[in-house]
Amino acid sequence: ADGYRLPTEAEWEYACRAGSTTPLTNGELTFPSGCDSLDVLLDEVGWYCANADIGVGPRTQDVGDKVPNAFGLYDMHGNVREWCWDVHGEYPTGAVTDPIGPDGFPGDKRVCRGGSWFYFARECRSASRRDYYPASRDATVGFRLARNVVPGVDRRVRPRRLGEMGEAD
Numbered sequence: 001a002d003g004y005r006l007p008t009e010a011e012w013e014y015a016c017r018a019g020s021t022t023p024l025t026n027g028e029l030t031f032p033s034g035c036d037s038l039d040v041l042l043d044e045v046g047w048y049c050a051n052a053d054i055g056v057g058p059r060t061q062d063v064g065d066k067v068p069n070a071f072g073l074y075d076m077h078g079n080v081r082e083w084c085w086d087v088h089g090e091y092p093t094g095a096v097t098d099p100i101g102p103d104g105f106p107g108d109k110r111v112c113r114g115g116s117w118f119y120f121a122r123e124c125r126s127a128s129r130r131d132y133y134p135a136s137r138d139a140t141v142g143f144r145l146a147r148n149v150v151p152g153v154d155r156r157v158r159p160r161r162l163g164e165m166g167e168a169d
Helices: 009-017 040-045
Strands: 081-087 110-113 129-132
Touching (some): 009 081, 009 110, 081 129
């Protein structure tokens, strides 16, 4: 693709971790199971079942209401699971650099990463992954776009919160 596309699974995890090595971009999970106890660190960076009910029932929340990660990306942990380009499959044995998923066919299950407002904290870890059929529709799944790099072209975009777009944009 020459432009915008879904990120690969490896790109998504790299963006989510933003240089961290812990389950969350800001540290370790403290309450991985259940929706009755608030995980203090996850509450800072993501929406999940313990904090997504803000008086109107649990649901998807506006992007940008939590703290961004070190790359300036919001809601990488929770709010909605995010589609990736890769076909779902087992990870290869041994270390790989910038892997791509297995070859697949239209209709094969694809990878979704991260957690959502509906799931437990453990589903919001940087390494959390699930498989979904491409034709699935679910209020807990969304997407984030990646953009290809074109050598010699500066396409840097300042991160913005919802509603921050000006008339010049």
